[in-house]
Amino acid sequence: MKRTLSDVDLAERHRQRARAKGPAAPPRSVRASCHVTWTTIAGLPVATVSPKTTKTATAPFIYLHGGGYTSPIIAHHWRLIAALANENSWTVIVPLYGLAPDSDVTDALTRLTALHQTVVQDAQGAPALGGDSAGGGLALALALSLRDRGLTGPRHLVLFAPWLDITLDNPAIPAIERFDPTLSRPGLRHGGLLWANGRDPKDPAVSPLYADPANLCPTTMVVGTHDILLPDCRAFATKARAKGVDVELYEFPQAFHVFIAGTVLPESRVARRLVTRRIPGRG
Template sequence: MTVPPPKPSSAMRLANVLLRKSGVKRALNDVTLTERERRRNRAAGPAAPPRSVRASCTIRWTTADGLPVAVVAPKLTTSATTPFLYLHGGAYINPIIAHHWRLIAALATENAWTITVPLYTLAPDGDATDALIRLTALHQALRQETGVAPALGGDSAGGGLALALAQRLRDQALPGPRHLALFSPWLDIGLENPDIPPVDRVDPTLAVPGLRHAGLLWANGRDLKDPAVSPLHGDLAGLCPITVFIGTHDIFLPDCRELAVKAKASGTDVALYEFPGAIHVFIAGTVLRESRIARRLLTERIPAGG
């Protein structure tokens, strides 16, 4: 069975150094800079799928309840593919980027998955209430169209949103996903876990002030412990199996550990994979050794077929 590596690869160590020099963390440490980056990124708009993605996958664009939706499928697969609903990260305020598309393409081609990628409305134009209503409808439509329960997942904010969506489906007695795949998920927008500060010192990208600002925009008046925005505080019983990937240089690590403890206590099948020295959403660095190992672990966790 595949297992996480015992220590970071040389490429991962280099990534830590380069990201610390990039200024990303400095921007998230200052709400004014976070907001400036949000406006710049929103003006640029969502990234188009890179050429490498278009070479390996077909991409069909459609709409669902007014949302742009990409359907990404591997070109070389002749048999039926398995549906997967993927929610991208970006702290709920930033659009999809090229790294997201590369990860989506890797997951699609390696597993014969057809991945549905909604470009949900970002804060402050959208919020958790709007997103969960639209994504509930999209999940149900995808299940009806394919005849099987899709897998559901996402990275960072998208991972938190995926868990919140699974909880909503259960609470409304609707058919849920067959598996939850969470990549460095943001599970509590309040970021009040007392174990976060020590990790913050080694995390080269994330910082609490800017993330809390983004989380407040997404909550749009909801209590920060409302499971719709902080699913760590929601009921974890009665959910499908959950697989979580997180690096030890990621301030979301303490909340991921808490999720694993709570899920196990509730009787939910959960696997938490911690990668030493790995950065936030390391799995999106598809050329990294750690990403390749994580993707193999995910394939082992999600059975093939419907």
């Protein structure tokens, strides 16, 4: 993947192949442990994933998958979602938001706002909200947009290696890029600009690192130190803490991008336990 992302043309070909293949269905292992049902909300296909072993689930958790804003959900996302559901007795709501270049951040925030408010109404309370990589960046952008509009926001944000600045201009990134086995800046920037669709790349909607984080809900972040997104995660945590936000940033030495999706890895299990401890009312 790193070689693909190191070249814009290769990244574009990968995007086209991934889109032609389409979103992965929940694997058999996920369907063995969880109920998976589908509906449509705000024009988006939405999966609801809940553990089979628990009759009473806690307040829902909305999960936005990664993929650089250009690639659909994959099997590893579903396995992580199932692990979070089973370990916390969560009902996880998984919208398959539109991808660039056919969709963009404006469309996504409009539809996800409607979905979030539907979940709030149905659950009679605020859900947790999270995601990985691009999905983590989008989750943060959504939370900030809900705050700015005076709407009910999430009760907690869970961000796994979130992509917080599509420019990837942080001067600390090049030193980490040598060790990152997965990510490279050229291909990521290409996807980010497609997602922005003409917006300033530093618009908080596409790069929430540049937003004012004041009055944001409690936030938990998990990232590896061999991940080029680490410097911006650190920058956001520092900025948010300065505004009084309850932020916990867990860094895992030498871990790769979204390592937590490797659900059988010891460090993934540790990270998930840390997330569980941070979120109240988990069941």
